Amino acid sequence: MARALHDPQRGYYARRVQDIGARGDFSNSATLSPLLGQAIASWIKEEAREMPEIRHIIEIGAGNGILMETVKKSLGWWQRRRFEWHIVDTSASLRTQQKQRLGKSVRWHDDVRQGLDACDGKAFIYHNELLDAFPVTLVQWHAGAWHEVFVEFTEGAVRESLQPFTPDADFSAIQQTPKHQQQRYELHISVRDWLRSWAPSSQQGAMLTVDYGDTFPTLYHRRPHGTLRAYLLHQRLEGPAIYQNIGRQDITADINFTDYRAWTQSLGWVETSYGAQADFITSRLGKSQSQIMDSNGAGGAFKIVTHRKLRK
C-alpha cells in the first residue's frame, strides 16, 4: 500500500494527482465547498486568542492547495499577515500544484519534524484526509487467532495468505474476539509511528485533524470485511479489485478514532473537541445541518478532533 500510493515515480500520489478529491461517495469537503476552510479559520482565530505567541501555521498533506487558500482568505488580511505559512507534503507533483496556487507566501518541508523545527516547535497544525492516505496493516480473525494478511504478486496473479500476528495493546480492535469468524480490521501502525516520530519536536500549539472514520466498535458495525477499499475514476472497488490498477487507483481505509485519540493523548496532546465534521461546521459558522449536508454529503462520515499542546 505504501508503494502503491507513495512510490515517487509510479505511486498514485505521484501520477494520478488530478483525481484527488473525487472519491465517489466521499467527495472531498475541501474541494467541494469553502465551509471546512472557513470553520478551520474560525478555529485558528480562537486558538490565537488563547496562544497569541504562536506565529506559524502548518498544513500537512495539502493536496492541490485549495484548503489553505480558503483558510487564508477566511482569516482576513490582518490575521493572515500575522502568521507564517508552512506545508509539509511528500508528493513532488502535488507540491508543484500547491506552489502554482499559493505562490511565494508559503514554505515547504519534507516532514513534520523539519516543519516544526522551522517554527521553534510552536505552531497551529491542521490536516484534512491525510491519515487515510497512510498504509495500513490488514489483520484477519481466523481459526481463533489474529493473522496478518499478506499479498503475493506472481506472474500477473494476486494471492493473499495469512501469517500469525501478535496482538498489540495499542490497537483497540484486536483486544477482543470479534463476532464474525473471518473479521478483518485495518491497523494504522504507520500513523502511530509517524506521530511518535515528530511528537518530541512539538513544544506548544494546537492541532486539528479531519478524516473519515469512527470510534471502535461502531466503525466496524456490519463491516466484517473491514473498510479497506480503492477508488478508480470515482468508482469504489472492494475485495480483490483493490490489488488491481496499482498506482492508478487510490487505496484508503477509515480511521479508528479510538486509537488515534489514545495515541495523541499519550504523546502530550490535550483533546479539546471530537465529533462529526457537520457539527463542527454548524457550531463554528452558524449554518444549518441541511445547508452543510447539501454542500458536503460526507459531513457525517467525517470526524474532527482538536487538540492543544501546552507549553512544557
Ligand SMILES: C[S@@+](CC[C@H](N)C(=O)[O-])C[C@H]1O[C@@H](n2cnc3c(N)ncnc32)[C@H](O)[C@@H]1O
Ligand atoms: C487524500 S490527499 C488530501 C489532500 C488535501 N488535504 C485535501 O483535503 O484536499 C492526501 C495528501 O497527503 C499527502 N501525504 C500523504 N502522506 C503524507 C505524509 N506522510 N506526510 C505529508 N504528506 C503526506 C499527499 O501527498 C496528499 O497531498
